[in-house]
Amino acid sequence: MNFPALLIEQLRRAQNLVALTGAGISAESGLSTFRDAQTGLWSKFRPEELATAEAFERDPKFVQDWYAWRRENALEAQPNAGHLALAEMEKRAPELLLVTQNVDGLHVRAGSKRMVELHGNIHRFRCFESDCPSDNFDIENGRCRSCGGHLRPDVVWFGEMLPTDALETAITAAENCDVFFSIGTSSVVYPAADLWRRAKDNGATVIEINKDPTPLTPLADYSFLGKAGEILPALVDQIWIHQTKRAN
Ligand code: APR
Secondary structure, three states: OOOHHHHHHHHHHHEEEEEEHHHHHHHHHOOOOOOOOOOHHHHOHHHHHHHHHHHHHHOOOHHOOOOOOOHHHHHHHOOOOHHHHHHHHHHHHOOEEEOOOOOOOOHHHOOOEEEEOOOOOEEEEOOOOOOOOHHEEEOOOOOOOOOOOOOEEOOOOOOOOOOOHHHHHHHHHHOOOEEEEEEEOOOOOOHHHHHOOOHHHHOOOOEEEEEOOOOOOOOOOEEOOOOOOOHHHHHHHHHHHHHHHHHH
């Protein structure tokens, strides 16, 4: 795969990079996205029945079981070449902040260190009723031993606020980066879908890597339509690895 020479130059000169990822980067690890027709989770399940506090109040066990099923899938999955390429980019680029909407934990398992999880992490729990400290959780039975309440996954549900620190870190990084990647996300869920605009308004080069066109496609400086697990390794190779080899 060949990339425009200007893009190669811009990426080689870049000092501060931000990469926003969505469910698409985990698709090649066998995990469903949310909105892909037929295969997306929201084509099979109704988010309002599973990913809201009201749904949990109505039927905690039903929601806990669904997240247990997703947690199992995430644990069985392996990071793919796209996750690994971003971990490599972190090692080779001057500064890269990875901002993920994914709750599957695959970026951490791929070796990414400098990252924020905007929508939480499915492998962590919270006490639903009283937000008790997590040292007294009965995870197997989905109960908080401190108050007897239910344990919910530590993820952001529809209608809930994002974790303040993570969001502020992501906004500050987007407003100070010189390159912003949007990878494997449909760019329709806010506030994550607004980060590219903050970067653009600050003069950053915006690069989209996505299987299908999104609202960002006509607005990005570069949009590569295809699989993240194919495009990202090729990009990292051409920008950083090839250059090193050529220099030696
Ligand atoms: N490589 C790159 N992109 C891909 C791949 C792939 N292999 N497979 C699918 N995609 C793209 C799809 O074309 C789609 O545009 O990934 C995108 C996934 O979009 P969504 O399913 O909407 O997922 P995401 O953008 O992460 O959703 C945002 O919505 O449901 C909530 O909290 C949930 O974090 C999630 C948020």
